[in-house]
Amino acid sequence: MKSHIINTIIRNLVKKKFLSLTKILGLIIGYSIFMFLVVKIQHETNYDQFWNHSESVYRVALDLKYENGEQVKSAKNFHGASELLNLELPEILNHCNFNKDVVTIFSGSTQKIQDVDFVFSDPSFFDVFERKIIKSENTGVLKNIHGVVISQSFAHKLFGNENPLNKEITVNEGWKFVVDAVFEDIPDNSHLKIDVVATYKSLFYYMRNFDNTRQILIDNPNFTYKQPDPYTVRRWRTPVAYRPYCYIKLKEGTNINTVESKVAALLTKVPLPQNLKDSNMAFNFQPIKDIHLKSNLDHEISANGNTKQVLFLSIIIFVVLFVCAINFISLNTISNLELLKNYAIRLFSGATYTQIFQLMFVESFLINALSLLISLPIAYALITTQLPAHTIDLSILLYVVFVLILIAFSAALIPFLSVVKNRFTSGLKIVGQKINQNWRGQKLMVTAQFSITIILIVCTIGIYKQMQFMMQTDLGFNGKQTLFSFSPMTMNQHPDIPVKLSTFRNELLTLKGVNSFSTSSSIPGQTTPRLNNQVKAVHTAGPFPATFNEVSIDDAYLKTYNIKLIAGENLSFQNDWVSNDILINQTAAKDMGFLSANNAIGNRVTLGKHDCTIRGVIEDYHHTSLHNAIKPTIYAQNIRWDHSVGYYSFQLNSDNVTGTISQITQIWNRLYPKEEFIYNFSEASFASQYESDQKFNQILTYSACLALLVSCLGLLGLTLFNIKKRLKEISIRKVSGASVKQIIIMLNIDFIKWVLVAFVISIPISWYAINTWLEDFAYRTSIDWWIFGIAGFASILIALTTISWQSFKAATSNPVKALKEE
Amino acid sequence: MILQIKNLFKWENSGGNRVFLLNDIDFTVNEGEFISIMGPSGSGKTTLLNVIGMLDGFNEGEYTFFHKEYIGFVFQSYHLIDELTVYENIETPLLYKKHRSSERKALVADMLDRFNIVGKKDLFPAQLSGGQQQLVGIARALITSPKLILADEPTGNLNSKQSDEIMTLFKQLNDEGVTIIQVTHSEKNAAYGSRIINLLDGRIVSN
Known part of the structure; x- marks a missing residue:
């Protein structure tokens, strides 16, 4: 097009610095988040698609109905x-x-x-x-x-x-x-x-x-x-x-x-x-590319992703983009309202409506393109820091360009239809007359933006509450000041294990800093890979109708992790670390059909080739994260737990932890010279199970904050525009005796009522969303009314702060000036 | 004859009453005339001008004219696009007609030259005095070589010296063959013209 489009656009941008900045900033945020999250979703959904002929590779999983x-x-x-x-x-x-x-x-x-x-x-x-x-x-x-x-x-x-x-x-x-x-x-x-x-x-x-x-x-x-x-x-x-x-x-x-x-x-x-x-046995053929997202079987190789998180990410993308797009559309409509006079002049100079639309589209497109250009390095930085190993598929640019055109087009079309087109019905009456700058759509835009923002805030608070709940729930054990290391691999299958281990323990227990030492096949926060569905009462034919987790422990395990015994007694010390005594947890006692914990004591069950005696029942504790329900578990005293890894746990007392650790290291180095002593804290290791939740929470929090920021920018733009429009009205009211306070209230109520409507709309939607997310946790926090209260109150407060300064400025301006200009 | 208006009525309904904005207007304009429309506020001057310029419609009557393309408009408040320079403002009407770029350049250069504003071509409207802005407005109106110029109080915002300059310019244009219809309050301005039409309450009281 030959008109001075580019010049006009640049001059408009420069002239309305604040409005332009607001528009561009909102778009940058939108595009950056969009690109980052699309890549993240691609990362999640493209699992195992890189293999040659990935569509013909299947995992043969097992379905057994006993x-x-x-x-x-x-x-x-x-x-x-x-x-x-x-x-x-x-x-x-x-x-x-x-x-x-x-x-x-x-x-x-x-x-x-x-x-x-x-x-x-x-x-x-x-x-x-x-x-x-x-x-x-x-x-x-x-x-x-x-x-x-x-x-x-x-x-x-x-x-x-x-x-x-x-x-x-x-x-x-x-x-x-x-x-x-x-x-x-x-x-x-x-x-x-x-x-x-x-x-x-x-x-x-x-x-x-x-x-x-x-x-x-x-x-x-x-x-x-x-x-x-x-x-x-x-x-x-x-x-x-x-x-x-x-x-x-x-x-x-x-x-x-x-x-x-x-x-x-x-x-x-x-x-x-x-x-x-x-039994009824069948094979389950899983396409390799579906395993990561869709497979959630027992004994998976590693924790898989979940479809729900991908779904939530998609929703977040959509929602944030929507907020940013709405922001741009409403601000763009405002600037177009202010340009109505120019359009009128162009129209009587011979332009057609189509040409005016072209002008609006090109402007909108260029602003979007500029914002996208700025957001490219931001998104790139986000992707490379958050997903370092991911190779970026350039198809994402295709999506982005599509979204760009969509936003650019609607941001031109909506103001064109709602405020420009048919504005000048009777000839070109507008020329020489005051231009009516009303735009009904803006209330709708504010409401939509704030509804989404409040939903995001509620979800963020809800998820944060769940995270807190998980961190604060009494897990039934205490991992404070407990270190663990892998059992020394060089000793696997070695006949000297019990002897060396006893020496190791005895030397450890002479240390002032070590309260207790235990060895076990699993520790809280680690998986329990051994399952047994053939556990039965001695001299009965059929096994109990449950799959039991089996963990090998020693007599110090309960003390080391501070686990409560509710009936019977602990395992007793054994020189060779082996006995036919077992402990079970409350859930196991229930699954074995005992009416109370005490009833279980002294009963004998068959585990593989051994008949074992139940010596004690321990209180249920969360061996793994609160995502999972507590499983029936048998704790056997048996150091020969196959060839798999085991753990050494050390419960330290609080003084001079560093000193104690170096003492332990010395003993270790003397007994197991081929291996370095590498340790972790149990508490941290347990918490690391929530890493993926935390990452998700992080994404949501940032998205919610940015959406709120963008919504406020949009609100600020609208307020400025409206106040400018109403300056004469405000002046007349002031001259007629209205106080500053009355005027501020009048101006604020206009917007706050729409934020309130947004709040009402957002309650049921966010309630549904947060509950869907929480379904993934076996143990979950409650979603109280105050979460909605806080989210609503916070957004209203922030909205008020955003607009009050402008209202105040307008209310305290000199009325004579505004009236003179008319 | 350049245009003819026969028994033209324009009204608005307010509260069940029909209020006549233009009431039985009847006149002819010949080529080369310089007509001033006068009358008190609210007598329908601007409405009549808008109807003639086809910026506004009417309810009854007959109006004969060629085409809107042959009309140039000049306004009391200039109506320049603030974001465009003098040069670009003058060029605007050409953009919406089929002119080649070199042709446009030549036409705008002619116009700048004619009004002695070559030195101001890169300035923005806000950097000009009212009289200069109106010169730009007139230049823009003339760039498409219209047969008729409609001017709505062209000197309304100007001081008397600037006013005289603009009116002299109109006179000059008229002498060159451009037909002009202006709305004005000022007897002095009307004196530049060849004919005066007086309006009162939407009726022609003297022609």
Whole structure:
């Protein structure tokens, strides 16, 4: 267009500095939040879509309905599951199982990395999960019994810039492996977090041939590996703790339903153990890209995301963008009202309405584009700090441009239709007459903006209250001044464990700073991976109708974590740390059918191969976060809890904690010289379960504050405009004797009544929203009326503060001046 | 003959009564005339001018004229766009007609030259005196070479010296062949014209 659009726009912007700044600031906030949250949602929803043929990779999960009615939906499955499918069905391209282990890895003499994500899998692992692989020419991938394949970033962590190939690493108690190959990192947005892959064959070889006493591998050239055979019963009776995750990859063009329909028939071909035969068993084929958001089974590899959070994020995006867009639209309408005279002049100079609209659109578009330009680096900074590992998908620009055009267009169209078009009905009457600058829509805009803002504030307070509730709830245990470390990995399977442990304990207890020391297979805040649904009363046939968590503890566990015993007695001290005594929690007592805690004492139950006696019942405590209900739990006294990690906990007294820690470190270093003493505080570790909640709360809080800010900016703009319009009226009122106070009240009430309407609208919506969010917590806070009160009061107060200064200025201005100008 | 008005009525209904703004107006304007419409406040001068300029409609009667494009408007309060420079203000009417950019430049340059405001072309209306602003307003009205100029109290906001200048300019334009109709209160201004139409309560009382 040829008119002096650009000049006009720039001059308008400069002339109305405050209004322009308000418009642009609101848009910057809107666009920044929009881009950041869209990327965050993309991050959440694009999980596992980067794999080659990700649409044909499925996890085979297990659905079991036992005869007694108990149902288990597990992410894990039997080894035989994927093997059977692979052998029987031509539709399947390949398959793999893997078992996950958390290990400590040593390299060289000093380097040590804890908490490494390590899997044992089939050689076909990388056929299912395709990755770029770097290896030497003459080595195969997962062919060498002493070889492992590690990720690029882990190689870098271990060896820096050196070539990792053929370097040696040591796992836990001394299994030595050679790095055969390096694989391209699995991106951050995958449900798989894997740094080291070794084969099952290696696992069995090392288990069979590793001398735990001398901590060396005795090579055995005669070792034969029994190839996995799904037609043997051993592939179908593994307890859940040792079951793998099973994956299959379909041939291109295969429908998963074809596979699913054949499963029942296939299962009749294999020798299932009796308890499976009696139960209803089915496979649940989960598309790999749905696992992160949609799968919420037992025994997931790691905590998955949840659809609800994504939904809430989407709503926040929409809502914040809406507030910012409304802000822009209403301010833009105001500026267009002030430009009416110019439009009139253009119209009688020969312009058409279409040309006027073009002018308005270009202006609106340019302001939006400018704001977007400014918000790009802001959003980029947000994304790189909050989601450091995420690669930004440029498709986001497409969305942004779409939103930009939408906002720019509506911000031109709405003022055009509501205040410009048809304004000049009888010819061009407007010229030479006073322009009527009323605009009815503004009340609606204020109401909409404030409704949304109040909803966001209520949700923020509600979520904050839930966070406080979770932090302050009596968890039933006390983790204050309690440290924990992993049990020393170098000791796994070592026959000396009990002896060394006793020495360690005895030396610790001589320290003045240590109140108590305990070892256990899990501690509060950590998962309890061992489940047992076959617990039964001694000499009865059927198990109790419940799945019990099993935790191994010692006699000092209750003291260390300050857990209350409500009936019976504590476990007694054992030299070898083993006995057939158990404790159960209240929930377990109820699930076992005891009428009271006291009734449970002395009863005997069968746990696996052992008949155990219930010695005591402890008060229910929250072993994991308040998201989860308290589970029935059995606390056994048994140090030989498989090969998995355990924990050492130290309850310290308050004086000289640092000194005590260094004393503990000395003892540790003397007894376990190969491992560094790495500790954490139990309380902090428990709180870290709420990290994702806190992050969400943070996003919501910031969004709510920014929405409030933008709403206030919009309100301020509207107030300024209205007061300017009413200056003559105000002057006349003053001349007629109105006091400053009366005028301020008159001006304020005009807006406050709309904020009040917004408040009323927002109550039911926010009540619904906050309750939906809280459904995710097994234990939740109450949503009291005062939350709404505070949110409403706060927004009215802030709105009042925003407009009162302007009202005051108008009310105290000199009336003569305003009247003279007329 | 440039325009003809026959038995023209315009009214408004207020409280059941019909109030006549223009009552049986009947006159003809010939090419090259310089007409002044006079009368007390509320007599319908501006309304009549708006009807002639097709800025406003009417209820009854007949009005013959060519096209709005051939009319230039000059207002008492100038009505310049504050955000545009003198140059851009004058150019505005050309933007909405099919003129090439070089053509526009030439036309605006001519106009600036003619009114001796070349030096002011980059100033904004607020930086000009009232008389200068009205010069710009007239330049803008003339840029499309109209056959007829309608001026609503063109000197109403000006002092007597500026007033004389503007009226001399109108006289000059009229001599060059432009037909002019002005609304004015001032006998002195009316004297520049060739004919006076007196209005009272929407009626022509003398022509």
